[in-house]
Amino acid sequence: MRTSQLGDHVRVHYVKRFPDGAVRSSRARGDAPLDLTVGSDHPRLPGLGAGLVGLAEGTSVTVTVPAEQAYGVADPTRVRRVARTRFGDDQVLAAGRRVKMQVGPGRVRVVRVVEVKGRVVVVDTNHPRSGQVLELEVELVSILPGVADSAHWGP
DSSP states (O other): BBBOTOEEEEEEEEEEEEEEEEEEEETTTOHHHHHHHHSBBBTTBTOOOOTTOOTTTTOOOEEEOTTTTOOOOOOOEEEEEEEGGGGGGOOOTTTOOOOEEETTEEEEEEEEEEEEEETTEEEEEETTTTTOOOOEEEEEEEEEESSSHHHHHOO
C-alpha cells in the first residue's frame, strides 16, 4: 500500500482545536477536502509541515503545533496607536472588539481594539490566534497523481 512522501500532492480533511475550546473542521460546512503538498506549510494548516509523511489513504494523524509554528507568538510591537479617522464614523469602537481599520487607499485590515482615548485608538494587529497552541487532526483522504509520484515508483 502506497504511503505519502515529502512532495506528494494530497487531499485531506482536518479538524483544528484551540485552547479556548473552539473547533474548526473542513467537514462542518460540507467543504471539499483541502489539497496540499506534503512537507509544505498551508495557510489553513499552519505547522503541519511533514506531519503527513508515511500515511496511507484513509488514515489520520494528530499533531500538536506550538504557537511559534501555528499563528505566531503575540508581538507587543504590533500593538499600535492610530488616529480615530482610520475607522468608519459609524463604527462602534470598544475594547476587545474586532473591527475594520483603513490601512491604505481602498485597503482595510481587521484589528482588535485595545483602548479608545478620544481621537486615538490603541489596536492590536496580531493574528487573533497568536500565542495559542493548535491541535490538528488530519485525515489523508487521497494521494493525488502527479509529479512526485514518479520519484517513488522508479523509472
